[in-house]
Amino acid sequence: MTSDFSQTLKAATACIRCGACMEVCPLYQKTGREAAVARGKLSLLQAFLGGTLSPSGRLLEILEYCLLCGACVERCTAKIPIPDLVKAGRAEIYDRLGHNWSPNLALAHLSLHADRLLPALNASSSLLPRLISLLGRKSGLLYRLWPSLAGLVERLPQPASQPLTNLVPDFLPSAGKQKIAFFIGCGLQALFPQAGLAFLKICQRLGIEVIIPKQQNCCGLLATSVGDLKTARLLGRNVIRQFAGLKVDYLVTACASCSYQLKRLDRLFPDSLEREQAGSLALKVKEASEYLADLERLDHLHFPARVPSTSVVFHDPCHGRRGQQIVRQPRQVLAARPRLELREPHSPVACCGQGGLFGICHPDMGKAIGLDALASYQQTGADLLATSCSGCLVQLMSLTTPALPVRHFLEILAEALE
Numbered sequence: 391m392t393s394d395f396s397q398t399l400k401a402a403t404a405c406i407r408c409g410a411c412m413e414v415c416p417l418y419q420k421t422g423r424e425a426a427v428a429r430g431k432l433s434l435l436q437a438f439l440g441g442t443l444s445p446s447g448r449l450l451e452i453l454e455y456c457l458l459c460g461a462c463v464e465r466c467t468a469k470i471p472i473p474d475l476v477k478a479g480r481a482e483i484y485d486r487l488g489h490n491w492s493p494n495l496a497l498a499h500l501s502l503h504a505d506r507l508l509p510a511l512n513a514s515s516s517l518l519p520r521l522i523s524l525l526g527r528k529s530g531l532l533y534r535l536w537p538s539l540a541g542l543v544e545r546l547p548q549p550a551s552q553p554l555t556n557l558v559p560d561f562l563p564s565a566g567k568q569k570i571a572f573f574i575g576c577g578l579q580a581l582f583p584q585a586g587l588a589f590l591k592i593c594q595r596l597g598i599e600v601i602i603p604k605q606q607n608c609c610g611l612l613a614t615s616v617g618d619l620k621t622a623r624l625l626g627r628n629v630i631r632q633f634a635g636l637k638v639d640y641l642v643t644a645c646a647s648c649s650y651q652l653k654r655l656d657r658l659f660p661d662s663l664e665r666e667q668a669g670s671l672a673l674k675v676k677e678a679s680e681y682l683a684d685l686e687r688l689d690h691l692h693f694p695a696r697v698p699s700t701s702v703v704f705h706d707p708c709h710g711r712r713g714q715q716i717v718r719q720p721r722q723v724l725a726a727r728p729r730l731e732l733r734e735p736h737s738p739v740a741c742c743g744q745g746g747l748f749g750i751c752h753p754d755m756g757k758a759i760g761l762d763a764l765a766s767y768q769q770t771g772a773d774l775l776a777t778s779c780s781g782c783l784v785q786l787m788s789l790t791t792p793a794l795p796v797r798h799f800l801e802i803l804a805e806a807l808e
Contacts, residue, residue, distance in 0.1 A: 402439065402475055404468040405432040411462035411472075416740045416759045417455065425452045428462035428472045435479050445483040453479050454494065455752070457745030457759075458615060460712035480617030494747055498613040501576070502621050505607040508553055508580040515549040547581055547787050554583035555604050562590060566597025570681070571636050573629075573643040573652065576608050577780020588804035589644045589678050595807060596687055603632045609643075610658070611651035611709075615746045619658065626658045626668060634671050641674045642681045644800060646710035646779040647746075649677035653714065677710065678800060679778060683719035688726040697806050699729040703772040704799065705763070705786065707779035708741055720778055720799050727806045735766040742777075744785035760789045768794055776802055 411428040412418050424430035431453060437443035458473040466472070484495075500507060554574055570593070578586040593600050610625035629652065633641055643649050656669035682688060702724055710716040721732055742763050743749055749756030764786065767775050775790065776799040777783060786796045 400439070401470050402432045402435045404470050405429060405436075406468065407433075408467060410465040410467065414461040414465050414740060416457060416459065416461065416743070416762075417755070420755060420758060426455060428466070428470075431456065431476060431479075432470070432472070435475055438479065438482075445486045447487070450480060450483045450487075453483070455748075457708070457741050457743070457748050459708040459741035459745060461708075461740045464712060477615055477617060480615075481619050482617075484617045485619075493751055494616045495618055497747060497750070498616040498618040498621050501608040501610070501612045502624060504576050504579075505605060508576060509556075511549050511580050512551060512553045512556075515551055547784060549580050550583045552583070553579050554586045555579065555602070555606070557583055557587065558590060558602055560602050560604050562594060562600040562602070564594065564597045564599040566599060568597070568640075568685070569599040569601070569638050570640045570642045571601045571603070571633050571638045573609070573633070573641055573648060573675075574602070574606050575643055575645040575648040575780060577645055577783065579606070582780060582783060582798055585644055585798035585800055588798065588800040589642075591804045591807065592682065592691070592800065595691055596682075596685065601636055601638060603636075606632060609648040609651040611647055612746060614651065614658070623658050626655055627664070629655065630664070630667050630671060634667055638674070640676045640681055641671065642676045642678055644678040644778070644798070646677050646707040646714070646716065647781055649675055649680070650709035650713040677714065677716055677719075677778065679720035679723045680714070680716050683722045688723065691726060691803075692808050693728050693806055694808050697728045699731070700774060700802075701731040701733055701770075701772045702774045702776050702799075702802060703733045703735065703767045703770045705739065705742060705767065705775060705777040705782055707777060707782050708745075710778055716778075720776075723803060724776065724799055727803050730802070733770040733772045735770055737766065739763045739766050742782045742785045744781045746781065749781075749785055756785070757789065760785050764789050764794075774802060 407429055409429060415427045418427040434443060434449060434452060438445065438449065443449065453476050456476050458476065460473050462472050463469065574586055590600060607628045608625050609629065610622040613621035613625060641652065643652065652675040653672050655672045656665045659665040659668050704720055704724065706717060724730060724732060741759060743756040743759030745756065772794065775786060775794050775796045777786065778799055783796060783798060790796050
């Protein structure tokens, strides 16, 4: 057992088994299974830590049955960082059992090559409907071989015809004093380039200089969450190479999950030098709404005299709300648009059900949780549902109806500008 794992899991012993997590865990509410909730997982991790439970495929399966949403942490009286412990447990089991093939690991390994795979996906976007009919659930071919991948193929929104890096220069000059670097992320690169274009449009209107490195790759969140720390570190080193030497005030991304990962970049590296480099870069990371709201310059944006009225309900990504305490900022950015009414659901939504790879590997449960979330948003009567995470966009777009379109929140602001 590694020393890092041993130190991390000592936090699991703080659990007093009060059951507060059971009240908010989306999986426990659906299944009633002790192993699905934080209390059950912490009991297993304590046994693993104490040597009375050996690593096994079954233990890994239980740890993988977790959204990593962090709802349990909000209710935990001891404030145990449960998602971190679950990820540490996954990584330790993989380390001790060896990286045998699994859908999770296969997708994590693919993320290492996202810089090449995503442009290829864009280039073949016109063929995706045909691919779905051949490989998705509609034919059942791939579903019988790999159900989770078949579900992913079916649920993916239509990729853009070009990746975002093909649509923008590597440098957007400005006369303003602020200078930032823009981390694109996999979702904006291949699926939602319009969100990246919206952010850059807002930056130009606010006089912000932007550097956009072309050879970007995945942030590493997927690999970290799976427990594939080798892949996560390779991706983390690529981020350091791309961005650490840039003379910028901030490193900004328009995906709340990417910013969550990048702010914790130093945790991947036990080596002091790499950890120091990663830590210095992590201090510059801002999620887009966090950056724009803290600028306190949104009133400098100019809108036409007559902007159509609309109402918006915002879905808080778990990595934003709980992982970074980003709640006020996206609402503040949206409120800068004239004639926009913000609405809130009657009760807080715990999670959209995507949970990184959870919604891919457990599509039926992910869908059930997502439909509950969507029903809460539909009850507000809002015209639009907005969010700031690429994974949440994929999930909510796959479940919603035409009556409640799903958009990246930056698009709603940018399209109203003069």
